[in-house]
Amino acid sequence: MSKKNKISVITISYNQGEFIEETLLSVFNQNYENLEYFVIDGGSTDQTLDILKKYEDKFAHWVSEPDKGPTDALNKGFDMATGDILYYLNSDDIVLPGAFDYFNDLYNKHKDYDVFYGHGFVEMPSLNQMHKLYSDKWSTELYVKKQIMVSQPSTFFKGSFYKENKLSFNLDNTTCWDGEIIVEAAIKKAQFYRFNKHVSVFRLYPESISGGNDEKRNQKFANRFELMSAKVKAAGYKEVKLGYLGIKFFKFLRDPIVMFKRLFSLNNRKINKWKSDY
Numbered sequence: 001m002s003k004k005n006k007i008s009v010i011t012i013s014y015n016q017g018e019f020i021e022e023t024l025l026s027v028f029n030q031n032y033e034n035l036e037y038f039v040i041d042g043g044s045t046d047q048t049l050d051i052l053k054k055y056e057d058k059f060a061h062w063v064s065e066p067d068k069g070p071t072d073a074l075n076k077g078f079d080m081a082t083g084d085i086l087y088y089l090n091s092d093d094i095v096l097p098g099a100f101d102y103f104n105d106l107y108n109k110h111k112d113y114d115v116f117y118g119h120g121f122v123e124m125p126s127l128n129q130m131h132k133l134y135s136d137k138w139s140t141e142l143y144v145k146k147q148i149m150v151s152q153p154s155t156f157f158k159g160s161f162y163k164e165n166k167l168s169f170n171l172d173n174t175t176c177w178d179g180e181i182i183v184e185a186a187i188k189k190a191q192f193y194r195f196n197k198h199v200s201v202f203r204l205y206p207e208s209i210s211g212g213n214d215e216k217r218n219q220k221f222a223n224r225f226e227l228m229s230a231k232v233k234a235a236g237y238k239e240v241k242l243g244y245l246g247i248k249f250f251k252f253l254r255d256p257i258v259m260f261k262r263l264f265s266l267n268n269r270k271i272n273k274w275k276s277d278y
Contacts, residue, residue: 002108004034007100008060008083008159011039012073013091017047019203020091024055027089032100036060036083040073048091071169071177078162078169086157092203093153096120099199103156106195113193114161115185120151120200133202134262137255138192141240143183144229147247152178153200161190175221183228187235 009027013020027037039052041064052062061080067073074088085107089095103116110116115138122133136148143150155178157167165188169177186192233239242250252259 002105004032005084005104005107006034006036006082006159007032007085007087007104008036008081009038010074010077010081010086010088011037011091012042012070012077012088013039013044013048014042014070014073015044015046015048016091017044017051018092020048021051023089023091023094024051024058026094026096028055028058029097030095030100032104035100036081038062038077038080040067040077041065042067042069042073068171069174071171071173074169074177075171078167081159083159086159086162087155089153089200094201094203095153096199096201102197102199103195106193107156107158110193111158112191114158114190115155115182116157116193116195117150117155118195119198120154120202121198123201123203130201132198132261134258135194136251136258137194138182138186140183140186140232141237142247142251143179143186144225144232145240145247146225147240147251150179150182151200151202153202154198155182157185161185161188173224175217175224180224180228183232187232 011020011023011027016023024039027035037059039059039062041048041052041062043064043066049064052059052064056062063076067076077088078086085103106116117135117138119135120133121130123130133151134149135151135154136142138150139148142148162185165185167181167184167188170180173180229239240247248259252263
């Protein structure tokens with residue numbers, strides 16, 4: 001039997017009572033025996049607190065108090081976490097059955113890596129649609145060109161790497177902090193491992209940060225990528241000179257199976273329920 005590494009899970013929330021119970025149950029129902037679960041709530045005023053109190057005996061720690069936003073809440077949770085593996089799941093997303101056991105076995109075979117990530121599903125509740133979501137092979141240079149997609153709820157960090165390199169979420173980043181923490185890990189020379197399994201569901205809806213499409217939000221997103229790009233260049237990474245089609249061709253050469261599935265919609269059909277397709 002393989003070693004059951006401690007997995008620390010951090011869920012941040014604020015007025016996500018519509019979704020959070022399903023998120024919590026997706027973690028509890030992993031039935032993973034070496035789990036440490038933290039919930040950091042920003043002072044919700046909806047039904048969230050009633051739900052958290054319902055399950056409070058299952059948490060290593062939970063709190064509901066005002067904070068400085070999602071990144072502040074994440075830093076609180078990551079600072080308390082003691083796991084061999086660190087993972088965060090937003091309060092409107094889901095981790096799929098068996099994901100922790102699968103990842104634990106993977107981690108035991110590949111402990112030389114520091115950031116692990118796989119594929120997932122994206123759910124659009126307003127359209128009653130779900131699609132398979134594919135993560136790209138990591139490239140720091142291409143990420144800051146907005147040409148690399150990584151499924152955040154399918155991403156795990158080696159705890160010792162995260163702590164020893166004093167990683168933390170940027171309080172000034174209000175749009176793409178999940179990407180910036182991975183870029184920070186890359187600058188610290190993290191070794192990346194992409195696994196080819198769908199392990200999470202990411203919800204995309206108009207009220208979510210990723211689902212919003214207003215001009216102000218898009219400008220903030222663009223500004224943050226410019227700052228990340230400057231940081232990457234300062235760390236010695238070379239700027240990608242290829243144009244849009246050149247980048248697509250380059251990505252196809254280095255990752256043909258995923259690119260083929262994504263570009264030609266193979267294995268990416270609309271599905272009604274992830275449970276029937278997992």
